[in-house]
Amino acid sequence: MTVTHDAGAGSDARSASGGAGMGGWSPQRVWSVAGAVVLVACVWGFYAWDGAQTTAVLGGTVRAATLLVLGAMCGMIGERSGIVNIGIEGQFLMSAFTAFTVASISGSLFLGVVAGVSTGLAMGWMLAAMSVGLRTDQIIAGTVLNIAALGLTSFFYDRGRSLGQPKYQSIELGPLADLPVVGTALFNRPPLTYLALVLVVVLHVLLLRSVWGMRTTAIGEHPGAAATVGIDVIRLRYWNVTLAGGLAGLGGAYLALESVGTFTRAMSGGRGFLALAVMIFGRRTPLGAYAAALFFGFTTALQGQFQLNDTFDIPAQFVGMLPFVVTIIVVAAAGLFGRMRDPAALGQPYEVR
Numbered sequence: 001m002t003v004t005h006d007a008g009a010g011s012d013a014r015s016a017s018g019g020a021g022m023g024g025w026s027p028q029r030v031w032s033v034a035g036a037v038v039l040v041a042c043v044w045g046f047y048a049w050d051g052a053q054t055t056a057v058l059g060g061t062v063r064a065a066t067l068l069v070l071g072a073m074c075g076m077i078g079e080r081s082g083i084v085n086i087g088i089e090g091q092f093l094m095s096a097f098t099a100f101t102v103a104s105i106s107g108s109l110f111l112g113v114v115a116g117v118s119t120g121l122a123m124g125w126m127l128a129a130m131s132v133g134l135r136t137d138q139i140i141a142g143t144v145l146n147i148a149a150l151g152l153t154s155f156f157y158d159r160g161r162s163l164g165q166p167k168y169q170s171i172e173l174g175p176l177a178d179l180p181v182v183g184t185a186l187f188n189r190p191p192l193t194y195l196a197l198v199l200v201v202v203l204h205v206l207l208l209r210s211v212w213g214m215r216t217t218a219i220g221e222h223p224g225a226a227a228t229v230g231i232d233v234i235r236l237r238y239w240n241v242t243l244a245g246g247l248a249g250l251g252g253a254y255l256a257l258e259s260v261g262t263f264t265r266a267m268s269g270g271r272g273f274l275a276l277a278v279m280i281f282g283r284r285t286p287l288g289a290y291a292a293a294l295f296f297g298f299t300t301a302l303q304g305q306f307q308l309n310d311t312f313d314i315p316a317q318f319v320g321m322l323p324f325v326v327t328i329i330v331v332a333a334a335g336l337f338g339r340m341r342d343p344a345a346l347g348q349p350y351e352v353r
Helices: 002-021 027-049 051-080 088-106 109-133 138-156 174-178 183-187 191-209 211-221 223-228 233-260 271-281 286-309 316-320 322-332
Strands: none
Touching: 051 088, 051 109, 051 183, 051 191, 051 211, 051 233, 051 271, 051 286, 088 109, 088 138, 088 233, 088 271, 109 138, 109 233, 174 183, 191 211, 191 233, 191 286, 211 223, 211 233, 223 233, 271 286, 271 322, 286 322
């Protein structure tokens, strides 16, 4: 008993001294603030040097980050519920295909978005049916979605089909759009980008401050204990994974109807997997995921600018690797920002007893 007490006291003392040594700030917070300061200084400096090009890069950053954060929120809801979703790539691709097809046939971008979100919801339900209902291995279930989406969209792809109208155009938010540096990048965007920003804030509040968020965390950490207090684990997992699919469906609609304005084979280009890295780097919180998405989006916009300006005399494919190389480096070095524990029941099927 004495040894245990001393060890606990020593641990408390070490924690207190560590916190005092950093003024009460955790190491990951110190790194995050330092990185943010450096980033802001660099952006401001580049804006003073070449405002037009800096604005273009920042606009590309927000454009790339929007898709990534929608995918990250999809994976986040699933993993907080105990379900691994590696099928985000397939959900993006299939939703983009249906959104583009419906919009081109109906002449309505809104109906295209509805079709894309509905497709995402349907694929989310299928993932829940396999992972929760049939208790299939969750990695295999997500892989099935990816392969099915790639095959179906490639088979039904019509090269001659076009949207037949302009994609979603930017909407200025009054004087905010005239702000230096961030005005055009954040406040002169198309509608789905604004919707994604609103969803980030809403989901952050719901996950961390609502009864639904607490129950979601409970079924991801200890579903057996959650069931003993009256939570229907199976039903809530079905609901959450299906709802998360709708976010990925919105991402697919965004990709086809706002970001690109058309559909091509395999146009998701691995961004569903990048979204998982964003989710992990953002510590499974919506605001953290958006900050991480901006970082990864910046690398995507930067490599696009490099290719546009022929900055490096090397094949374009090597420049295009930049976002994925940065992803590998950042995920490998994630220990600098503190270890993040996975939900205790992540990937484990739950069976009612």
